[in-house]
Amino acid sequence: MERVTGLCAARGRNSQHSNNTRAPVLGHRVVSGLSRCTVPLVSRKLPAALVTRLLEEGLGPRAIVEHLREHHGIEVSPQAISTFRKRHTTIPAQHSTRRVIPWDVRAEHRSSVYRRAILAYHRRAQGRSLTGEERRNLDHVERTLRAAGQVITYQHDEGWTLVPARPGIDTGIIREPETAMTEQSTPPVSPPTGTTPAAEAQAAGAAGGTRLDPWFGSYAERAHGMKASEIRALFAVANRPEVVSLAGGMPFIEGLPLEVIGEAMKRLIMTKGPSALQYGSGQGDEELRERILEVVALEGITNAHPDDVVVTTGSQQALDLVTRIFVDPGDLILAEAPSYVGALGVFRSYQAEVEHVPMDADGLVPEALEAALVEARRAGRRVKFLYTIPNYHNPGGVTLSLERRHRVMEICKRFGVLIVEDNPYGLLGFEREPLPAMRAFDGEGVLYLGSFSKTFAPGYRVGWIIAPHAVREKLILASESAILSPSNASQMAITTYLDTCDWKGQIKAYRELYRERRDATISALAEHMPSASWNVPDGGFYVWVKLPEGVDARAMLPRAVTERVAYVPGTAFFMHGQGADHLRLSYCYPTPERIREGVRRLATVVNAEADLARLFGTHAEPDEDTRDAEYPSPDLA
Amino acid sequence: MTAPFPTTPVSTATGAHEVVAPGLSGISVPARETSGGGPQVLILAGGLSHERDISLRSGRRVAEALRATGMAVSIHDVDSELLAYLQRHRPSVVWPLLHGAGGEDGSLRDVLALSGVPFVGTGARASRIAWDKPIAKEQLLAAGLATPDWLTLPQDLFRDLGAQGVLTIVVERFGLPVVVKPTRGGSSLGVTRVEKASDLARAMVECFAYGDCALIERAVDGMEIAVSVVDGADGPVALPAVEIFVDGAYDYDAKYNPGRVEYFVPARLTFEQARHVAKVAVAAHQVLDLRHWSRTDVILQPDGTAQVLEVSVAPGMTETSSFAQAAMASGHDLGTVYRRIVESALVSRETAAAGS
Numbered sequence: 001m002e003r004v005t006g007l008c009a010a011r012g013r014n015s016q017h018s019n020n021t022r023a024p025v026l027g028h029r030v031v032s033g034l035s036r037c038t039v040p041l042v043s044r045k046l047p048a049a050l051v052t053r054l055l056e057e058g059l060g061p062r063a064i065v066e067h068l069r070e071h072h073g074i075e076v077s078p079q080a081i082s083t084f085r086k087r088h089t090t091i092p093a094q095h096s097t098r099r100v101i102p103w104d105v106r107a108e109h110r111s112s113v114y115r116r117a118i119l120a121y122h123r124r125a126q127g128r129s130l131t132g133e134e135r136r137n138l139d140h141v142e143r144t145l146r147a148a149g150q151v152i153t154y155q156h157d158e159g160w161t162l163v164p165a166r167p168g169i170d171t172g173i174i175r176e177p178e179t180a181m182t183e184q185s186t187p188p189v190s191p192p193t194g195t196t197p198a199a200e201a202q203a204a205g206a207a208g209g210t211r212l213d214p215w216f217g218s219y220a221e222r223a224h225g226m227k228a229s230e231i232r233a234l235f236a237v238a239n240r241p242e243v244v245s246l247a248g249g250m251p252f253i254e255g256l257p258l259e260v261i262g263e264a265m266k267r268l269i270m271t272k273g274p275s276a277l278q279y280g281s282g283q284g285d286e287e288l289r290e291r292i293l294e295v296v297a298l299e300g301i302t303n304a305h306p307d308d309v310v311v312t313t314g315s316q317q318a319l320d321l322v323t324r325i326f327v328d329p330g331d332l333i334l335a336e337a338p339s340y341v342g343a344l345g346v347f348r349s350y351q352a353e354v355e356h357v358p359m360d361a362d363g364l365v366p367e368a369l370e371a372a373l374v375e376a377r378r379a380g381r382r383v384k385f386l387y388t389i390p391n392y393h394n395p396g397g398v399t400l401s402l403e404r405r406h407r408v409m410e411i412c413k414r415f416g417v418l419i420v421e422d423n424p425y426g427l428l429g430f431e432r433e434p435l436p437a438m439r440a441f442d443g444e445g446v447l448y449l450g451s452f453s454k455t456f457a458p459g460y461r462v463g464w465i466i467a468p469h470a471v472r473e474k475l476i477l478a479s480e481s482a483i484l485s486p487s488n489a490s491q492m493a494i495t496t497y498l499d500t501c502d503w504k505g506q507i508k509a510y511r512e513l514y515r516e517r518r519d520a521t522i523s524a525l526a527e528h529m530p531s532a533s534w535n536v537p538d539g540g541f542y543v544w545v546k547l548p549e550g551v552d553a554r555a556m557l558p559r560a561v562t563e564r565v566a567y568v569p570g571t572a573f574f575m576h577g578q579g580a581d582h583l584r585l586s587y588c589y590p591t592p593e594r595i596r597e598g599v600r601r602l603a604t605v606v607n608a609e610a611d612l613a614r615l616f617g618t619h620a621e622p623d624e625d626t627r628d629a630e631y632p633s634p635d636l637a
Numbered sequence: 638m639t640a641p642f643p644t645t646p647v648s649t650a651t652g653a654h655e656v657v658a659p660g661l662s663g664i665s666v667p668a669r670e671t672s673g674g675g676p677q678v679l680i681l682a683g684g685l686s687h688e689r690d691i692s693l694r695s696g697r698r699v700a701e702a703l704r705a706t707g708m709a710v711s712i713h714d715v716d717s718e719l720l721a722y723l724q725r726h727r728p729s730v731v732w733p734l735l736h737g738a739g740g741e742d743g744s745l746r747d748v749l750a751l752s753g754v755p756f757v758g759t760g761a762r763a764s765r766i767a768w769d770k771p772i773a774k775e776q777l778l779a780a781g782l783a784t785p786d787w788l789t790l791p792q793d794l795f796r797d798l799g800a801q802g803v804l805t806i807v808v809e810r811f812g813l814p815v816v817v818k819p820t821r822g823g824s825s826l827g828v829t830r831v832e833k834a835s836d837l838a839r840a841m842v843e844c845f846a847y848g849d850c851a852l853i854e855r856a857v858d859g860m861e862i863a864v865s866v867v868d869g870a871d872g873p874v875a876l877p878a879v880e881i882f883v884d885g886a887y888d889y890d891a892k893y894n895p896g897r898v899e900y901f902v903p904a905r906l907t908f909e910q911a912r913h914v915a916k917v918a919v920a921a922h923q924v925l926d927l928r929h930w931s932r933t934d935v936i937l938q939p940d941g942t943a944q945v946l947e948v949s950v951a952p953g954m955t956e957t958s959s960f961a962q963a964a965m966a967s968g969h970d971l972g973t974v975y976r977r978i979v980e981s982a983l984v985s986r987e988t989a990a991a992g993s
Contacts (some may be wrong), residue, residue, distance in 0.1 A: 064941060164970050175968075188927040209882060210902070212957050230826055233690035240685055240716070408989035558826065558846040560685055612792070615800045616838040628890070 026393035028508025046076055046084060055085055060094040103154045114152050114160040117141040118174055142173055151175045219522045222349050225627025229568050233571065234557055235632035238566035244598030246521075246585040247566040248636040249394070249541055253457050257501065264496045272492060280488035281474075282480035284464070286328060288491045293465050296450060296534065299426050300436030310475045311486045313462030315424060315451035319346045321478045322420055322447055322465065326384045327352045334372055335387045336364050336434040338544070338573030338582070340394045340422065341631045343387055347575075348627065352384075354575040361535065363400030364388060366407040373415045385418040385447075391434065392425040392540025395573050395584035397427075399538070405438050413445055418599055424451040427507050429539030431516040441600055452494055453493075454541075455507050458634075460490035465567050516539065520592035521585060529606060541588040544570075546581060550613030550622040554630075559609060565601040572631045577623035589637040647731065677871035678703060678979055679728035681745070683714035686737025687847060688824050694952035696734045698961070699975055706972040708979070715745065723752055730982050732757040732949060736823050741951050742768040743944035752987065759950040761922040763926040767950050770820050770852050773925060777945055780924040782917060784945045785857045789820060791850040800838065807853060808834045819843060819848035823949065825888045830856055854946075859938040861887060862904055863959035864918035865952065866931050868981050873922045875915035880904030881926040895957050912935065917943045928985070930978050932960055 050072070054064045061078035068074040085091055100122040105115065119140075120134040130138065150162040153175040163175060238245040268276055283289075289306040296304065312318040319342065327333065329351035335343065337356030347354050355376075358368045369386070376383050388408070390400035400408070411418050419438060426434045438447035467475055479486070497503065512534040521543055522536055531548040547553060553569035556585060560566060568586075570579030585602075587595055613619060623630070682696020683689055700710045713722055715735060725733075733740050733753050743764030747758045759767065767773050771789040778784055788811060795803055797843045807815075817840040819827040827847035829840035844851045861881040866873045880901035883891045906914065918933040923933075925948055932952035935943040952960045964974040 043864075083780075164965065210879075211896055211899050216896045227890060227894045228685075230824070233893075234687060236690035236693065237685055237687070240683075240689075240714075242685060258946035276894055552842070554845050555846050561687060562847075564685075609846075611796075615795055616804075616842050617800070618839050618842045621839070625890075 001538060008034070044389050046080060047072065047074065048084070048088065051084055052089055052091075055081075055089060055091045058094060061085075072079040100562050101154075104156070104596055105154060106156070106159070106455075109154070109159040111139060112160050113141065118152065121173060121264075122236065127215050128630065145173050147506075223349050225348060227628055229628030231557055231628070231630040232632070235566065236559050237561050238632060239636050243561065243564045243566055244590060244594050244601060245566045245632075245637045246587065246590065246595070246598050246602070247568050248589065248632045248634070249586050249636070250589045250637045251454050251458065251510075252513055252589055255513065256457060256506070260501055261497060263502050265493055268492055268496050269489075276489045276492045278488060280485040280491070282485050283307075283476045284309065284486050285495065287490060288462075288495045289464075292450070292496055294498075295427075295455075296437070296439075296448070296466065299423065299434050299448035301438065301448065304466050305464060308468070308472060310442075310465045310472055310479060311491060312463045312465060312466065313483055313486050314421065314453065314461045314481060315449045315465075316342055316346075317479075317482070318449045318463050318465045319343055319420075319422070320512045321475050321482065322385075322449075323347060323350045323352070324482075325471070325474045325478050326418070331384045332376060332381045333385060333387055334369070334383055334417075335575075336393065336396070338388070338395055338570065338579055339387065339566075339575075340389055343422070343574045344573070344575055345629075347387075353381075356574060356578075357386075359393070359396055360399060361398055362406060363390060363393070363398050363404055366411060369408060370411050371409065373417065377415070383415070385420045386412055387422065389422045389425075390438065390463065391423055392428060392537055393542075394425070394540065395542045395568070395570075396544045397535045397537030397540060397542050399435065402435050405435070406441070409438055409442055409445065413442075419446045421446050422449045424449075424454050425540040426450075427455050428511055428514060428517065428541075430511055431538045439466060447471065455510070456497060456503065458493065461493055462494050477528075480601055511539075512586060514539075516592055517587040517590075517595060518543075520595045521587045521599065524596045526601035528600050531610065532606065541586050543585045543587065545583050545585060546608060547583065547620070549609045550619045551609045552580045552613070552618070554580050554623055556605060556609045560602060560605045563601045563605050563607065565598045566632075567602065568631055571623040571626070575626065577626045580620035643869070644713050658939075675707070675709060676729035676983060678708055678710045679726070679731045680710060680712045680822060681715055681719070681731060681733045681735055682712055683716075683737050684735040684737065685715070686735065687826050688736035691742065691824055691953055691955060692734055692736045694956070695736070695958070698956065699732065699954050702972040702975050703979070706970075706976045708976060715739065717854075718754065720748075723754055728754065730755045730757060730979055732979065732982075734954060735782075736819060736953060738768075738953055741949070742824070744820065748983075755982055757929050757978055759927045759931070760930070762796055763928070764950050767822055767927065767931075767948050770818070770947060773946075773948060775925055776850045777948075779923055780920065782920060782924070782945050783942050785855045785966070787855070788853040789850060790853060792845050792851070795841070800841075804834075804837050804841070808837065811853065812855070813837075816854045816856050818843045818852050818854070820850040820852045821846050822847050824953070826888075828888065830886060835844075855937065857944045857946075858934045859936040859944070860904070860906075860936050862914055862943075863907075863938055863963070864914055864933050864935065864964040866907065866918050866922045866927075866933065867978060868929050873919045873927075875918045876960075877878070877903040877966040878906065878911060878914050878918075879959040879963050879966075880906075880957070887936060892953075893955065893957055898957070900962055902962045910941065913941065914943050917945065920946050921945055923961070927982055930960075 002574040039531075047068075051064060054067060059067065061081040064081050065076055065078050068076055082093070085093065101115065101118055109115070116134065117138050120130050120138040123134070124130055125136065145162070145165075148162070150167050151165045153161060153163050153174055155161055172501055235247060237243055238247050286306060288311060289309040292309050292311075293301075293304055293306060310318075310320060323346050327347070327350045330353060332353045332355060333347050334357055335347075335354050336359050339356065344354065355372060357372050358365050373383060386408075388400070390405065392399060409419065421438050423437060426437065437448060439446045448462065450466070452460065453463070465472075466476060518537060522534075525532070525543070525545070529545075532545050534543050534545040537543060554565070554571050557567070557569055568584045570582030570584065571577055573579055573584065585599075590598065676846045680696045680700050682692050684692055686692070686849050690799075691752045700712055703710045711726075711728070713719060733745055733748055733756060734748070735741065735745065739745055741764060743761035746756060746758070746761040746764055750761060758764075766776065771787065774784045774787060788807065790803065791973060810887070814832045814836065816828065817837070818832050819826070829836070829843060830839050831840045841851060863879045863881060865876045865879075867876060881887060882899045882901060883889065883897055885897065887898070904911065914935060914937060917935060920930050925946070927950055930952070932949045934946045934949070936942050936946060952958065954960055961971055962973050969973075
């Protein structure tokens with residue numbers, strides 16, 4: 001028989017798989033003929049240009065065979081196509097790793113886990129199924145890469161390496177070598193003109209934009225306002241010792257007897273460690289609750305039971321819990337004008353509406369309160385509670401007189417409005433013993449919030465609420481869902497402190513300290529800033545200053561920082577941006593000399609700003625975007 | 638470069654698959670040893686300017702990136718202890734990452750130059766020029782670059798001539814809209830775009846809170862582009878441009894709180910536009926005699942003109958800053974780009990020493 005060309009012999013070898021009946025089956029004799037065939041396997045019948053084009057399009061041998069058969073009536077074998085490809089073209093095989101992995105992988109890097117992962121990655125992308133092992137390998141590699149924000153690339157001397165993924169550009173797990181950096185080139189790849197790489201990257205096609213916050217669209221409505229403004233950033237400067245900060249509310253705790261407290265803590269952990277370090281009751285440690293009643297007895301509250309007390313992580317959390325159980329989005333809360341910035345933040349986060357009720361030298365004005373309640377009733381608005389700081393108000397400095405306390409309680413009872421009495425400063429009066437709390441007169445209509453932060457120290461984060469029975473039960477459940485239980489270690493530490501140290505003496509020492517500072521502030525104000533006006537607090541930490549006409553406390557803060565003094569602009573203490581004509585000075589932390597220096601600096605700033613306001617005819621304006629955090633963080637003096 | 642990821646056994650002989658978390662099973666990426674002989678970098682971050690907060694964040698980010706490449710990095714604030722610290726520790730190179738006056742106006746750089754420490758960035762004299770916007774703009778204009786028309790008005794002028802008169806003449810003769818900004822400042826502090834004449838007085842007051850001289854510039858509309866430039870082996874090279882697409886004003890909140898701004902890196906420009914913008918940035922870098930690194934903010938008008946707004950000698954390096962985004966988009970690892978900047982500072986110092 002005439003020596004057949006390898007082509008037919010090849011077909012013969014595959015004849016059992018072929019369903020083509022046009023060519024004769026030649027039988028196994030041909031198989032042996034193939035192995036000795038020395039004729040080149042490319043048949044003269046094979047249209048080289050066409051096959052090359054089909055190969056470039058990415059068709060595989062079988063597909064090309066079909067194509068040739070259908071459209072050109074040419075009979076070839078897949079093997080012939082494959083051989084043609086290898087010998088006469090440089091096109092890599094359809095599924096070869098050369099096509100998948102475009103860069104030159106060295107022999108020693110060939111069996112790397114990355115190579116396998118890349119192959120599996122492409123196979124999966126083509127819709128082919130992976131073996132279990134391949135899948136596991138790929139999953140592992142992908143997970144690790146995404147967690148680390150990296151992609152795989154290959155470098156000649158280092159082999160497989162990981163480089164940081166470019167956001168928006170590296171979407172897979174592989175980076176092609178043309179855009180990968182190599183150690184040899186001087187990055188950035190610098191051409192003669194020095195401008196092309198930027199342009200080329202551009203021309204390569206821009207990826208989609210990034211907001212640098214992948215969760216930008218996911219935030220809850222209530223979180224939209226949680227952002228820091230440039231005013232808050234200025235308080236970072238206030239932390240420097242060169243700046244006299246009259247801004248923060250950090251208590252001056254340097255005078256605490258640290259050795260005694262330390263010893264007590266040590267004994268506590270050694271003797272009661274297992275319970276101090278364990279979860280505790282959601283309502284709070286019972287012993288501490290009893291001690292708390294001893295503390296509030298000083299403010300006239302003698303009609304409470306330890307079961308009425310819920311211990312919280314600072315009275316800030318108490319505010320949060322009370323608001324959480326009472327306030328739906330859109331509910332109305334009445335607060336004083338101005339009010340505590342931390343409370344406004346809580347109310348904002350629960351999407352409440354807040355209306356401010358005016359105060360004067362004796363605190364909240366009862367007539368104004370009544371008018372506000374009448375107006376609310378007329379408008380069909382539901383007032384959930386009145387939030388008040390009756391003693392040494394933050395930031396106002398004023399105290400609600402005894403007579404007004406009764407009137408406020410009477411009004412609220414008449415309108416069915418709960419009173420939330422927040423009293424961190426009650427024991428820090430300079431002139432007299434504390435007035436009785438409103439809670440002392442009314443157990444059902446008043447929630448009393450207290451704290452050890454100013455009378456002892458803030459670091460333990462222990463505060464409390466005294467509430468009537470049904471409210472208390474809800475508060476406990478709300479607290480458990482927030483924190484499980486307040487810190488046992490902190491609570492027991494405070495109990496130990498109250499039992500072993502002279503805490504009343506400490507409060508007296510604080511009073512003296514803060515009185516001296518108050519005196520320095522007031523005398524410095526009188527001396528340097530006669531054009532402003534202020535209240536004289538008889539306790540607490542704060543002086544509320546009204547600025548001369550035209551001066552805007554918020555716009556003035558950068559200038560003050562340049563002059564090395566800081567304060568909190570009044571706009572922080574109002575819900576809707578009012579208060580730019582006031583500022584709050586805290587005298588709790590700096591020494592009296594520093595306070596005097598600070599007020600002197602502030603006076604120069606105020607005078608310069610007043611000049612400027614006169615010059616341009618401007619005046620204090622409300623802050624448009626009140627959601628920005630515009631107060632210092634708690635750990636800034 | 639980061640060490641190759643360790644080959645974790647994916648399948649053992651029995652076919653079981655171990656999921657290995659580096660650090661838990663004992664297989665961990667070997668920490669890159671900081672060679673004792675390598676350069677010691679001191680980053681200066683903080684300062685007492687209005688941009689202290691940004692500076693602290695920039696310093697931390699750059700330190701992190703440099704440490705990842707194996708450099709020994711320490712951070713220090715600019716306070717009364719700095720000079721003693723420099724004496725004691727003698728770092729190989731100092732990278733001042735202070736934003737705002739003190740850091741960017743050249744005063745600190747003069748002192749660093751005197752104490753003989755090589756530092757990253759533009760020299761003191763060029764810094765002072767670049768920091769003062771009107772003077773920088775004048776230089777750019779003289780070199781043929783486009784920058785919006787402007788007025789420079791110190792606070793005293795308003796006092797002397799009467800504010801109302803000056804404002805009226807500005808509105809009538811210069812026209813609105815304008816952008817009011819302090820002549821020296823960054824981070825959009827004190828910057829207001831004024832559309833109505835009635836807002837101009839307020840904008841001036843807010844501007845003067847940050848400095849006693851105001852720049853009133855014609856408002857230009859177009860694409861906001863930030864082009865970062867790094868000194869390469871053959872001269873300054875522009876990194877891919879960053880397009881800043883913001884709803885509302887590109888103010889402090891937009892710059893430093895992620896979310897409001899959408900960044901396109903590389904910017905959505907044609908090849909020609911990209912080349913033009915890059916050329917402008919490189920030209921600005923050269924005209925103002927800047928060194929090692931800088932960032933130029935331009936507005937690309939629809940007619941193709943790239944108006945230069947400002948050139949920064951100490952660009953922000955926070956999580957939202959354009960410089961880092963541009964560096965990453967150029968295909969390079971961030972730490973390596975920073976490392977190159979540090980090394981070029983060392984090299985220029987050495988060549989200067991060799992030449993003298």
